[in-house]
Amino acid sequence: MSPCTKILPLAWLIVFFMLGTSFAEDSLILEEITVRGRQEAPQQETLSIREVRESPARDIGEALESVPGITSVNKGAIANDVVLRGLQRDNINVFLDGVRLHGGCPSRMDPPSFHFDFAEVDSIEIIKGPYDLRNPGSLGGMINAVSKTPPLGPSATVTGTYGSYGLVNLSASGSYASETANVLAGYAYKESDIPESGNGKLMTDIYPATSNNRYKPEDLDSKAYEINTFWIKGGGKVGPSEFSLNYSYQDAEHVLYPYLLMDADYDRTQRVNFTSSTTLPGSALEEINFQAYWNSVDHLMHDKYRVSSTPSMMVTRDVMMETDSTTKVYGTKLVAVAKLGTGQLDTGLDFYYHNWDATNISAMFNMYQPQPMLPDVDATNFGGFAKYTVPLSEQLKVIGGARIDFTDVEANDLSNARLTSLYQPYHSAPLSDSTDFTEVSGNLQLSWFPTEGIELFTGLASGVRPPDAQELYIGLQRPAMSTNWVGNPDLDATRNNQVDLGIKFSGDRYYLNTSVFYSSLDDFIYLVSVADPDGMGPLAKARSYRNIDAEMYGGELSGQYALPFDLYLRTTLSYVRGENRDTNIPLAEIPPLTGQVALRYDIGDFFIEATERFAQKQDRVDPGLGEDETSGWGVTDVKTGGNWGKWSATAGINNIFDKQYFSHLSYKRDPFASGIKVPETGFLAYLTLAYRY
Numbered sequence: 202m203s204p205c206t207k208i209l210p211l212a213w214l215i216v217f218f219m220l221g222t223s224f225a226e227d228s229l230i231l232e233e234i235t236v237r238g239r240q241e242a243p244q245q246e247t248l249s250i251r252e253v254r255e256s257p258a259r260d261i262g263e264a265l266e267s268v269p270g271i272t273s274v275n276k277g278a279i280a281n282d283v284v285l286r287g288l289q290r291d292n293i294n295v296f297l298d299g300v301r302l303h304g305g306c307p308s309r310m311d312p313p314s315f316h317f318d319f320a321e322v323d324s325i326e327i328i329k330g331p332y333d334l335r336n337p338g339s340l341g342g343m344i345n346a347v348s349k350t351p352p353l354g355p356s357a358t359v360t361g362t363y364g365s366y367g368l369v370n371l372s373a374s375g376s377y378a379s380e381t382a383n384v385l386a387g388y389a390y391k392e393s394d395i396p397e398s399g400n401g402k403l404m405t406d407i408y409p410a411t412s413n414n415r416y417k418p419e420d421l422d423s424k425a426y427e428i429n430t431f432w433i434k435g436g437g438k439v440g441p442s443e444f445s446l447n448y449s450y451q452d453a454e455h456v457l458y459p460y461l462l463m464d465a466d467y468d469r470t471q472r473v474n475f476t477s478s479t480t481l482p483g484s485a486l487e488e489i490n491f492q493a494y495w496n497s498v499d500h501l502m503h504d505k506y507r508v509s510s511t512p513s514m515m516v517t518r519d520v521m522m523e524t525d526s527t528t529k530v531y532g533t534k535l536v537a538v539a540k541l542g543t544g545q546l547d548t549g550l551d552f553y554y555h556n557w558d559a560t561n562i563s564a565m566f567n568m569y570q571p572q573p574m575l576p577d578v579d580a581t582n583f584g585g586f587a588k589y590t591v592p593l594s595e596q597l598k599v600i601g602g603a604r605i606d607f608t609d610v611e612a613n614d615l616s617n618a619r620l621t622s623l624y625q626p627y628h629s630a631p632l633s634d635s636t637d638f639t640e641v642s643g644n645l646q647l648s649w650f651p652t653e654g655i656e657l658f659t660g661l662a663s664g665v666r667p668p669d670a671q672e673l674y675i676g677l678q679r680p681a682m683s684t685n686w687v688g689n690p691d692l693d694a695t696r697n698n699q700v701d702l703g704i705k706f707s708g709d710r711y712y713l714n715t716s717v718f719y720s721s722l723d724d725f726i727y728l729v730s731v732a733d734p735d736g737m738g739p740l741a742k743a744r745s746y747r748n749i750d751a752e753m754y755g756g757e758l759s760g761q762y763a764l765p766f767d768l769y770l771r772t773t774l775s776y777v778r779g780e781n782r783d784t785n786i787p788l789a790e791i792p793p794l795t796g797q798v799a800l801r802y803d804i805g806d807f808f809i810e811a812t813e814r815f816a817q818k819q820d821r822v823d824p825g826l827g828e829d830e831t832s833g834w835g836v837t838d839v840k841t842g843g844n845w846g847k848w849s850a851t852a853g854i855n856n857i858f859d860k861q862y863f864s865h866l867s868y869k870r871d872p873f874a875s876g877i878k879v880p881e882t883g884f885l886a887y888l889t890l891a892y893r894y
Contacts, residue, residue: 230761230763230769230801230803244328244329244330244332244658244660244701244703244716245326245327245328245329246268246269246270246326246327246329246759247324247325247326247327248264248265248267248268248324248325248327249324250319250322250323250324252264252267253319253322254360254851254889254891255840255842255851255853255889256840256853256855257362257364257368257853257855257885257887257889258319259278259279259281259368259370259391259393260279260280260281260314260315260319261283261314261315261317261319261322261325261346262280262281262282262283262312262314262315263279263281264319264325265283265314265325265327265344266281267773267797268327268773269757269758269759269773269774269775269796270285270286270327270329270757270775270777271283271284271285271327271775272284272775272792272795272864272866273864273866274289274309274790274864274866275460275864275866275879275881276309276310276458276459276460276461276879277404277425277426277456277457277458277459277460277879278393278395278396278404278425278426278457278882279315279393279425279426279428279456280310280311280312280315280456280458281312281314282309282312282314283295283312283314283344284790284792284866285327285329285341285342285344286329286330286341286342286718286753286755286777287753287755287777287779287788287790287791287792288340288341288342288753289790290309290669291338291666291669292340292341292666292695293339293340293341293342293343293344294333294336294338294339294342294343294344295312295313295314295343295344295345296313296336296343296344296345296346297317297321297322297345297346297348297472297474298345298346298347298348298447298474298476299335299336299345299492299534300472300474300492300494300496301336301494301530301532301553301555302316302470302472302496302498302530303498303528303530303555303557304316304468304498304500304528305468305498305499305500305526305527305528305557305559306465306500306502306524306526307524307526307559307574307575307671307675307686308458308461308463310456310458310461310465310468310500310502311453311465311468311498311500314344314346315453315468316451316468316470316472316496316498317346317430317449317451317472318372318389318391318428318430318432318451319346320360320372320374320387320389320430321346321348321349321387321389321430321432321449322346322347322348322349323347323348323349323350324346324347325344325345325346325347326343326344326345326346326347327342327343327344328342328343328344329342329701329716329718329757330342330660330662330664330699330701330718330720331642331644331662331663331664331697331699332644332646332660332662334586334587334588334602334603334604334642334643334644335534335536335547335549335551335586335588336551337551337553337582337584337604337606337608337666338606338666338667339664339666340664340665340666340695340697341664341697341720348434348447349374349385350383351376351377351378351383351384351385351434352376352378353378353379353380354377354378355375355376355377355894356375356376356377356378356893356894357373357374357375357376357892357893357894358372358373358374358375358891358892358893358894359372359373359891359892360372360373360889360890360891360892361889361890361891362887362888362889363887363888364885364886364887364888365396365884365885365886365887366393366394366395366396366397366425366882366885367392367393367394368392368393368394368885368887369390369391369392369393370389370390370391370889371389371390371391372387372388372389372390373387373388373389374386374387374388375387380438381437381438381439382435382436382437382438383435383436383437384433384434384435384436385433385434385435386431386432386433386434387431387432387433388429388430388431388432389428389429389430389431390428390429390430391426391427391428392424392425392426392427392428393424393425393426394422394423394424394425395421395422395423395424395425395457396425396882396883396885397882397883397884398861398880398881398882398883399856399859399860399861399862399880399881399883399884400861400880400883401883403421403422404425404459404879404880404882405420405421405422405457405459406421407459407877407878407879407880408875408877412508413507413508413509414462414507414508414509414875414877415507415508416457416459416506416507416508417506417507417508417511420506423455423457423506424455424457425456425457426453426454426455426456426457427453427454427455428451428452428453428454428456429451429452429453430449430450430451430452431449431450431451432447432448432449432450433447433448433449434446434447434448435447441479441480441481441482442477442478442479443477443478443479444475444476444477444478445474445475445476445477446473446474446475447472447473447474448471448472448473449470449471449472450469450470450471450472451468451469451470452467452468452469452470453465453467453468453469453470454466454467455467456468457506459875459877459879460875460877460879461875462504462507462509462522462875463502463503463504463507463522463523463524464502464503464504464505464506464507465500465501465502466501466502466503466505467499467500467501468498468499468500469498469499469500470496470497470498470499471496471497472494472495472496473494473495473496474492474493474494475492475493475494476490476491476492477490477491477492478490478491485539485540485541486537486538486539487538487539487540487545488537488538489535489536489537489538490534490535490536490537490538491533491534491535491536492533492534492535493531493532493533493534494530494531494532494533495529495530495531496529496530496531497527497528497529497530498526498527498528498529499526499527500525500526500527500528501523501524501525501526502523502524502526503520503522503523503524504520504521504522504523505519505520507521509521509522515564515565515568516564517564517569518564518569520562520564521563521564521565522561522562522563522564522565523561523562523563524559524560524561524562524574525559525560526557526558526559526560526574526575527556527557527558527559528555528556528557528558529555529556530553530554530555530556531553531554532551532552532553532554533551533552533553534549534550534551534552535549535550535551536548536549537549541589542591543591543592544589544590544591544592545589545590545591546587546588546589547586547587547588547589547590547602548585548586548587548588549585549586550583550584550585551582551583551584551585552581552582552583552584553581553582554579554580554581554582555579555580555581555670556577556578556579556580557575557577557578557580557670557671558575558576558577558578558614559573559574559575560572560573560574561574561677563679563680565679565680565683572676572677572678573614573615573619573676574675574676574677574686575670575671575674575675576612576613576614576615576619576674576676577612577613577614578610578611578612578613578670578673578674579609579610579611579613580608580609580610580669580670581608581609581610582606582607582608583606583607584604584605584606584607585604585605586602586603586604586605587602587603587604588600588601588602589601589602595650596649596650596651597647597648597649597650598647598648598649598650599645599646599647599648600644600645600646600647600648601643601644601645601646602643602644603641603642603643604641604642604643605639605640605641605642606638606639606640606641606642606665606667607637607638607639608637608638608639608640608667609635609636609637610635610636610637610638610667610668610670610673610674611634611635612634612635612670612673612674612690615634615674615676617634619676620632620633620634620690623676623678623685623687623740624676624687624688624689624690626734626740627687627689627731627734627740627743627745628689628690628691628745630691632690632691633690634674634690636673636690638667638694640665640667640694640696641665642662642663642664642665643662643663644660644661644662644663644664645660645661645662646658646659646660646662647659647660654706654707654708655704655705655706655707656704656705656707657703657704657705658701658702658703658704658705658716659700659701659702659703660699660700660701661699661700662697662698662699662700662701663696663697663698663699664696664697664699665694665695665696665697666694666695667694668689668692668693668694668695668726668746671688672688672689672692672726672746673688673689673690673692674688674690675687675688676688678740679741680741683741684741684742684743684744685740685741685742685743685744686743686744686745687731687743687744687745688745688746689745689746689747692724692726692746692747692748693724693748694724695722695723695724695725695726695748696722696723696724697720697721697722697723698720698721698723699718699719699720699721700718700719701716701717701718702716702717702718703715703716703717704716710762710763711760711761711762711763712760712761713758713759713760714757714758714759714760715756715757715758715759716756716757717754717755717756718753718754718755718756719752719753719754720752720753720754721750721752722750722751722752722753723750724748724749724750725748725749725750725751726746726747726748727746727747727748727749727751727781727788727789728744728745728746728789728826729744729745729746729747729825729826730742730743730744730825730826731743731744731745749781749782749783749784750782750783751779751780751781751782751783751788752779752780752782753777753778753779753780753788753791754777754778755775755776755777755778756775756776757773757774757775757776758772758773758774758775759771759772759773759774760772760773766802767802767803767804768800768801768802769800769801769802769803770798770799770800770801771797771798771799771800771801772796772797772798772799773796773797774794774795774796775792775794775795775796776793776794776795777791777792778791778821779791779821781823784825786823786824786825787821787822787823788823789822789823789826789828790828790865790866791819791821791865792816792819792865792866793816793817793818793819793831793833793865794816794817795814795815795816795817796814796815796816797812797813797814797815798812798813799811799812799813805844806843806844806845807841807842807843807844808841808842808843809839809840809841810839810840810841811837811838811839812837812838812839812840813835813836813837813838814835814836814837814838815833815834815835815836816833816834816835816864816865817833818830818831818832818833819831819865827876829878831863831864831865831878832862832863834860834862834863835860836855836856836857836858836860836862837856837857837858838853838854838855838856838857839853839854839857840852840853840854841853842889847892847893847894848890848891848892849890849891849893850888850889850890850891851888851889852886852887852888852889853886853887854884854885854886854887855882855884855885855887856881856882856883856884856885857884858884859883859884860883861880861883862880862881863878863879863880863881864881
């Protein structure tokens with residue numbers, strides 16, 4: 202089907218909305234300009250659920266790509282892993298309502314953002330850089346999705362999206378709230394067939410005909426994913442205290458990851474979160490907040506859909522390899538807000554426990570004998586922080602604070618024999634099955650408002666995060682001529698010493714925010730290739746982790762301007778450069794210069810928008826990890842929508858010219874990555890209808 206043929210049905214939809222929509226004078230865009238121009242700090246961003254709903258984004262990671270400084274790792278049709286200013290994985294924190302959650306797969310099939318549905322979310326808050334003191338480990342920044350709060354009275358929302366390649370996103374929620382009590386419940390369902398890239402081939406059809414990693418013919422054009430999510434949230438108010446308790450269950454089935462050597466049979470996630478807040482008017486102690494949470498993920502991955510699992514003398518089951526992984530987290534946090542002099546003091550204590558356990562079996566090594574890939578690793582963290590905000594004058598505000606963390610990590614199922622035989626040969630220092638870290642972090646921020654509509658920001662920060670369970674204790678021995686995957690129990694914590702400068706201009710109809718940063722990364726935890734230590738079996742070459750010294754620097758620009766005739770111009774631009782100071786070669790997995798320019802006509806109840814997204818060629822790569830250069834690209838998106846009464850609709854096309862292109866963040870970074878780049882989706886048409894009561 203040609204792109205022109207695909208466009209015709211959507212063109213009729215556009216005409217329908219233009220003729221059938223009632224117009225209004227006020228625009229939400231002007232409200233967002235005010236919020237972003239006057240209420241957000243230069244190092245912060247907010248993504249509203251309106252912006253998410255206007256896109257065909259399949260998950261939070263994909264939706265966040267519209268924020269300057271954020272990109273993602275594409276492994277398939279869904280579960281995009283968030284990258285903030287070139288930092289990813291546990292170098293950034295991704296939360297829902299401040300809740301820490303970890304996925305089950307060591308290859309990040311299921312990153313934290315995958316485990317909640319954006320139908321639960323009202324907005325997403327982003328802090329760039331190590332300026333989040335309330336949570337441990339925010340080395341490069343923090344992303345927090347804020348869930349919906351029931352409005353007063355009864356309310357209900359039903360939303361449905363249908364798009365190319367069988368894309369379906371359905372959600373429904375209902376709530377009731379009074380002055381003293383509230384309850385909200387919701388359900389979301391999403392599925393998709395395998396998308397096609399710009400060359401007309403399925404995203405799964407990327408392997409040579411001789412590759413054992415290719416999909417079996419019967420699975421080449423199957424479902425890409427199927428996900429059910431249910432949540433319920435209730436709360437109330439008693440005197441000066443408010444409380445909330447919510448529960449969520451997500452069941453993801455048959456999720457394909459062409460980027461990797463295995464796919465997910467299922468991901469089953471449960472989340473519980475309790476929060477309370479007590480205000481004390483007239484007291485120096487203004488507010489006390491308490492939170493307690495628990496969550497778990499049960500994840501099974503295998504190569505059942507790949508040619509590698511074809512029965513043979515070695516492969517005697519329906520899989521050649523399989524990993525069963527579980528993770529659970531629970532934690533608490535107590536925060537007090539008090540007046541102190543002319544300023545405000547925020548102090549808090551927090552605790553979390555994370556257990557990660559994964560068992561791998563393979564026909565090619567020891568005939569399906571289980572290996573403790575992640576040997577029942579416990580990580581426990583106790584921490585505390587204090588932050589003081591004080592206005593020195595009407596034009597000058599200072600924020601300063603510090604945090605201390607105590608972290609213990611122990612591999613319960615790592616025997617001395619396995620530690621000695623598998624781990625020790627790759628490392629020179631004596632190794633142990635347990636380790637601990639004591640780290641202090643802090644920052645100082647200065648905001649100056651020299652005149653109305655101008656804000657200057659500078660910040661100095663030192664953030665830290667300890668190695669995670671995978672970096673310390675993952676252990677996977679594979680057959681000869683293959684690559685082992687071995688953690689490094691001798692790793693030190695990574696420290697990010699960063700300076701930021703920013704300036705923001707804002708008015709009633711515009712804002713412009715530009716910022717630059719420099720990060721000196723001491724003991725940065727980096728993936729490396731390690732040679733076979735003895736040149737002969739049973740060990741082989743391996744992927745492992747080393748502490749290196751590195752640096753990153755770059756910046757972002759974002760702006761929006763209300764033009765005459767109800768037109769709005771929006772632009773973003775992001776750049777980051779990473780350098781391995783130990784070897785003087787580029788850091789791997791650093792996104793190139795990226796940006797977008799959009800022109801929107803918006804009269805409140807009707808809009809139409811065209812966007813050009815683009816990325817520069819990335820030729821700064823790490824050849825030692827097999828990273829390849831990626832060509833630059835540019836694609837065009839269009840969308841339109843309207844509101845009438847309780848109904849709203851959005852229709853659009855992403856990549857309208859069906860361009861074949863690749864995101865840079867896709868290469869062989871661990872033994873379960875295929876080494877084949879996954880193309881981005883080609884021409885994608887979609888229609889979203891919503892009803893709100």
